[in-house]
Amino acid sequence: MIARCQVDYAGRLTSHLPMATRLLLVKSDGSVSIHSDDRAYKPLNWMSPPCWLIVDGKTWIVENKGGEKLVISIAEIFQEPGLVKDGVEAHLQELLAEHIVTLGDGYTLVRREFPTAIGPVDIMARDAGGGSVAVEIKRRGEIDGVEQLTRYLELLNRDPLLAPVQGVFAAQQIKPQARTLAEDRGIRCLTLDYDALRGIDTSEFRLF
Amino acid sequence: MIARCQVDYAGRLTSHLPMATRLLLVKSDGSVSIHSDDRAYKPLNWMSPPCWLIVDGKTWIVENKGGEKLVISIAEIFQEPGLVKDGVEAHLQELLAEHIVTLGDGYTLVRREFPTAIGPVDIMARDAGGGSVAVEIKRRGEIDGVEQLTRYLELLNRDPLLAPVQGVFAAQQIKPQARTLAEDRGIRCLTLDYDALRGIDTSEFRLF
DNA sequence: AATTAGATCTCGACT
DNA sequence: AGTCGAGGTCTAATT
Numbered sequence: 001m002i003a004r005c006q007v008d009y010a011g012r013l014t015s016h017l018p019m020a021t022r023l024l025l026v027k028s029d030g031s032v033s034i035h036s037d038d039r040a041y042k043p044l045n046w047m048s049p050p051c052w053l054i055v056d057g058k059t060w061i062v063e064n065k066g067g068e069k070l071v072i073s074i075a076e077i078f079q080e081p082g083l084v085k086d087g088v089e090a091h092l093q094e095l096l097a098e099h100i101v102t103l104g105d106g107y108t109l110v111r112r113e114f115p116t117a118i119g120p121v122d123i124m125a126r127d128a129g130g131g132s133v134a135v136e137i138k139r140r141g142e143i144d145g146v147e148q149l150t151r152y153l154e155l156l157n158r159d160p161l162l163a164p165v166q167g168v169f170a171a172q173q174i175k176p177q178a179r180t181l182a183e184d185r186g187i188r189c190l191t192l193d194y195d196a197l198r199g200i201d202t203s204e205f206r207l208f
Numbered sequence: 209m210i211a212r213c214q215v216d217y218a219g220r221l222t223s224h225l226p227m228a229t230r231l232l233l234v235k236s237d238g239s240v241s242i243h244s245d246d247r248a249y250k251p252l253n254w255m256s257p258p259c260w261l262i263v264d265g266k267t268w269i270v271e272n273k274g275g276e277k278l279v280i281s282i283a284e285i286f287q288e289p290g291l292v293k294d295g296v297e298a299h300l301q302e303l304l305a306e307h308i309v310t311l312g313d314g315y316t317l318v319r320r321e322f323p324t325a326i327g328p329v330d331i332m333a334r335d336a337g338g339g340s341v342a343v344e345i346k347r348r349g350e351i352d353g354v355e356q357l358t359r360y361l362e363l364l365n366r367d368p369l370l371a372p373v374q375g376v377f378a379a380q381q382i383k384p385q386a387r388t389l390a391e392d393r394g395i396r397c398l399t400l401d402y403d404a405l406r407g408i409d410t411s412e413f414r415l416f
Numbered sequence: 417a418a419t420t421a422g423a424t425c426t427c428g429a430c431t
Numbered sequence: 432a433g434t435c436g437a438g439g440t441c442t443a444a445t446t
Binding site: 002021023025027028029031032033035036037038039040041042043046047048049078079081084085111113114115117119120 | 210229231233235236237239240241243244245246247248249250251254255256257286287289292293321322323325328
Binding site for chain 2: 441
């Protein structure tokens, strides 16, 4: 993710980075690093695994067992490419787009990979009443997915041609904490049945 | 950019990374680093500035004065967020979208930020004959912008609903090397006059 | 330009 | 878990 942010580290030393545009990397082991737009080798700040990232609105806090703490305050997000979809996640998106009524009667597909300034929304749809619906799809629904969808909704709802935009968090399994957070924010949770969606998949019988 | 790639380094030592999914960072000082999806601190491979990146199709070669060489062979691109637009570049896109006939008589706008699997194309348009046109916009047109547009065109031309897609490389200034490369690949170069586009901008006189 | 000491060193190997 | 030594060390300061 590329964002204007300021960073404070307190641990083996204390340091402060003033507000500026930087690259934030969150890797699959939970590690976080902050890069400037130069230098190949060393990040400006980092937290090595094992460590844990807590996202609270525009504040990211990364902590480890030893009490080291990295606090990132985000002012503006320029790009947020998000997770790289694995095969299952990509297939879930295809299947849900193809069977968009899984979201509810009368739903229609607007488009997959709907572009926003910070990255594409998995699926944009319209409900029976013509209202906009943004769908975030995950294999396992966790809090970071809810946070991502929240950021998309915040942005999409600024567009008077789309607003109000309803959010749907769709995943094969949704963690209780993620469900609570989503519902607290008015985001609907939808558990996807991969096998059932595959079962009603007609693409394999079509020539084109 | 996130891609499946293999990497060979020859310099102070020689090393080889087998084909796998990795994160490639190209920073504004020309430095290149290759990260795995774990570890916050150290890249798998890197080239510190000053060094130079030459993109030749799916092969990236990074070299420095000392004769060190990093060769990256790309098999598949999963994500390519591209450069973060600065204010001028974002405004150029708005202005060109608004005055799409700058591209030629009879041109019509399809959409800004047209999504593809590797990232959004700045502008998609149709020419007078209804043919698809992909436009990449830059402040300064350099070789990397031509390479980016080439990758988009390669992808877009696989879509039978769009193909054939013509490419237009639009910038305030286009470097001779970039122009030569673009024209060699059948990409049209268009020099944008920011002030002239602003002059015909009507948005500031409208209420909405 | 060359040298030297420090690093949130990191990273791996070995006890 | 601690200790040791190397690293494409890198990085900044000093000579």
